[in-house]
Amino acid sequence: MGQPLMQVTDLKKHFPVKVGSAGLRTGGMVRAVDGISFSVDEGRTLALVGESGCGKTTTARVVLRLYTPTEGSVELNGRDINELEGADLRWFRANVQAVFQDPWSSLSPRMRVSGIVSEPLVVNRSVTKNESRQEMMAALERVGLKSWHSELFPHEFSGGQRQRIALAAALITNPKLVVLDEPVSALDVSVQAQVLNLLQDIQDELGTSYLLISHDLATVRQVADRVAVMYVGQIVEEADAGTLFADPKHPYTQALIDSALPIHPSQRRDVVVTGETPSPLDAPSGCPFKTRCPFVMEICDVMPESRPVGAGHFAACHLY
Amino acid sequence: MSSDLDRGLDQGADDAHANTPVLRVVDLHTYLFTRWGTTRAVDGVSFDLQRGETLGIVGESGSGKSMLALSLVRLTPEPASKILRGQVLLDGQNLLDMSEKEMREVRGRDISMILQDPHQSLNPVFSVGNQLEETMRIHGGASNRAEARRGAVEALRQVHVPSPEQRMKSYPHEMSGGMKQRIVGAMAIAYRPKVLIADEPTTALDVTIQKQYLKLLKELQAETGVAILLITHDFGVVAESCDRVAVMYAGRLVEQGPVESVFDNPRHPYTRALLSSRPRLDADLRRLPFIDGQPPELTDLPPGCRFAPRCGYALEACLESYPGAVEISRAHLAWCWRSEEEPWANH
Numbered sequence: 001m002g003q004p005l006m007q008v009t010d011l012k013k014h015f016p017v018k019v020g021s022a023g024l025r026t027g028g029m030v031r032a033v034d035g036i037s038f039s040v041d042e043g044r045t046l047a048l049v050g051e052s053g054c055g056k057t058t059t060a061r062v063v064l065r066l067y068t069p070t071e072g073s074v075e076l077n078g079r080d081i082n083e084l085e086g087a088d089l090r091w092f093r094a095n096v097q098a099v100f101q102d103p104w105s106s107l108s109p110r111m112r113v114s115g116i117v118s119e120p121l122v123v124n125r126s127v128t129k130n131e132s133r134q135e136m137m138a139a140l141e142r143v144g145l146k147s148w149h150s151e152l153f154p155h156e157f158s159g160g161q162r163q164r165i166a167l168a169a170a171l172i173t174n175p176k177l178v179v180l181d182e183p184v185s186a187l188d189v190s191v192q193a194q195v196l197n198l199l200q201d202i203q204d205e206l207g208t209s210y211l212l213i214s215h216d217l218a219t220v221r222q223v224a225d226r227v228a229v230m231y232v233g234q235i236v237e238e239a240d241a242g243t244l245f246a247d248p249k250h251p252y253t254q255a256l257i258d259s260a261l262p263i264h265p266s267q268r269r270d271v272v273v274t275g276e277t278p279s280p281l282d283a284p285s286g287c288p289f290k291t292r293c294p295f296v297m298e299i300c301d302v303m304p305e306s307r308p309v310g311a312g313h314f315a316a317c318h319l320y
Numbered sequence: 321m322s323s324d325l326d327r328g329l330d331q332g333a334d335d336a337h338a339n340t341p342v343l344r345v346v347d348l349h350t351y352l353f354t355r356w357g358t359t360r361a362v363d364g365v366s367f368d369l370q371r372g373e374t375l376g377i378v379g380e381s382g383s384g385k386s387m388l389a390l391s392l393v394r395l396t397p398e399p400a401s402k403i404l405r406g407q408v409l410l411d412g413q414n415l416l417d418m419s420e421k422e423m424r425e426v427r428g429r430d431i432s433m434i435l436q437d438p439h440q441s442l443n444p445v446f447s448v449g450n451q452l453e454e455t456m457r458i459h460g461g462a463s464n465r466a467e468a469r470r471g472a473v474e475a476l477r478q479v480h481v482p483s484p485e486q487r488m489k490s491y492p493h494e495m496s497g498g499m500k501q502r503i504v505g506a507m508a509i510a511y512r513p514k515v516l517i518a519d520e521p522t523t524a525l526d527v528t529i530q531k532q533y534l535k536l537l538k539e540l541q542a543e544t545g546v547a548i549l550l551i552t553h554d555f556g557v558v559a560e561s562c563d564r565v566a567v568m569y570a571g572r573l574v575e576q577g578p579v580e581s582v583f584d585n586p587r588h589p590y591t592r593a594l595l596s597s598r599p600r601l602d603a604d605l606r607r608l609p610f611i612d613g614q615p616p617e618l619t620d621l622p623p624g625c626r627f628a629p630r631c632g633y634a635l636e637a638c639l640e641s642y643p644g645a646v647e648i649s650r651a652h653l654a655w656c657w658r659s660e661e662e663p664w665a666n667h
Contacts, residue, residue: 261556
């Protein structure tokens with residue numbers, strides 16, 4: 001086990017909902033993230049897994065300091081990221097980078113690959129032209145691209161290659177943490193495998209930590225060391241990847257695993273979760289999963305605490 | 321190609337009444353004409369769709385699977401594309417010979433579609449009830465407003481939309497993606513079509529909702545006997561909901577057969593590679609096998625097997641001429657020169 005690199009404590013992010021024709025009145029709060037804590041260890045991968053609207057992307061944005069948290073703190077190497085300014089902020093930006101889902105919109109169509117990849121370096125570190133060029137070439141090589149690719153524009157590449165370019169740009173400042181927001185969801189199956197392998201190689205080689213945001217359990221299983229399952233703004237279960245998939249405790253985690261479609265018909269499970277995810281605008285009081293849970297009890301009107309249910313395994317459920 | 325079809329016929333003859341497929345596609349060619357040349361999006365595809373069955377067409381982006389779906393209902397973009405050759409036989413009638421007027425009736429009455437994104441299929445400025453009633457009036461045979469309304473409510477009930485009477489007044493933006501896709505399903509099935517083409521119907525939905533939706537499609541099929549052609553990139557969806565599967569690569573089918581048979585015993589290297597490159601929940605693999613390279617440009621296809629440049633088992637013959645179909649077992653076909661050898665057994 002490595003040291004915690006990033007520590008997130010009691011994080012909340014609420015968004016006001018504007019109503020009325022001018023959109024000036026506040027009609028309620030979307031509690032997108034509602035009190036979550038987790039840590040990312042050095043050289044390891046933590047996955048936040050959940051369905052749309054669970055708050056995983058909001059969490060990623062708070063961690064990247066693109067949103068200010070409503071409550072709670074995010075610390076990198078023990079320093080609260082929301083208090084950083086000037087050179088310290090550039091230190092943070094250089095050390096926490098991101099790769100987003102859609103490589104068609106995350107790369108500027110008007111910049112050459114050389115410009116896209118070296119930009120984070122130029123902005124966050126003072127480097128000479130020559131140095132940045134060398135670094136850029138090294139970054140391209142690291143992700144399996146050739147030096148002549150640097151003179152091309154993004155539209156000349158396939159999806160998998162574009163995601164490699166995005167990864168090269170994220171890695172050029174030699175960050176401690178890379179936030180991967182659905183990094184392979186937009187890619188074809190055969191190409192997904194290439195990118196997932198590449199992520200693994202880079203972590204082995206450079207010791208980079210990943211915060212992986214994904215809705216796809218199979219991707220999570222492939223890449224993550226530790227997994228936190230999110231549902232309507234809460235972390236409902238957290239464990240090492242092997243433990244979580246072998247022995248899921250929370251009924252929502254079980255439902256998610258049952259909903260994944262195995263590639264072989266003989267492994268099919270005839271369990272179907274009923275109902276829909278509640279809106280974070282009016283989430284039910286108590287356990288957020290109680291509206292769909294097959295084991296719902298009276299006590300579920302009270303929000304369950306996250307409790308240890310095994311070694312390094314936590315679940316927020318009254319069953320345990 | 322004709323020998324494959326004969327084989328298909330023989331197998332059908334075993335089961336007395338099921339021997340006429342509701343939809344038969346014969347040697348279909350749809351090309352796109354672009355500035356960069358002719359794109360052979362669908363390049364000689366043949367298959368049968370039996371009554372009451374679900375056939376999955378699986379392929380990666382650019383394999384031509386969506387162009388195939390659009391070709392069947394003649395909705396390919398004009399004049400950029402053209403259906404050059406082949407037949408699409410619905411109960412023996414060639415849709416490609418019909419006038420546009422007749423075709424519109426077929427689309428309304430016999431073949432319906434569910435697309436990936438329910439936003440595209442619903443009009444944002446009309447209530448759901450309004451749109452369903454319109455479907456009922458035009459295609460469902462409802463003669464007056466009240467009848468159309470009853471039909472619409474019934475259709476909502478059939479797709480398990482909670483409190484259907486109230487939902488009739490809702491607008492699409494007031495609903496979740498899963499609910500909207502249910503409504504699209506209600507419209508598609510309302511007038512009891514013979515064939516339902518579902519093009520990535522669950523790709524935009526969450527996993528728990530995806531499984532609900534696939535179950536719903538099965539229920540609707542059991543009730544109405546509709547034959548479903550399910551276009552997807554996801555082998556998991558095929559395993560969950562299809563009876564047979566056809567794998568498409570660069571405009572052609574490379575393997576076709578009953579789902580269990582193809583998944584247990586894939587005989588085309590492409591099918592095999594795709595199946596093994598998918599991350600799995602039930603196995604710990606440090607590294608995933610993957611397919612090197614990219615699919616070929618459809619404007620510049622190799623003369624032989626289209627997968628040969630990326631195939632680990634390619635021989636000289638593979639680069640020179642396109643393989644014919646090889647029958648692996650009953651109704652299981654693979655278009656590969658080496659599909660009978662099992663060359664990967666030694667690897």
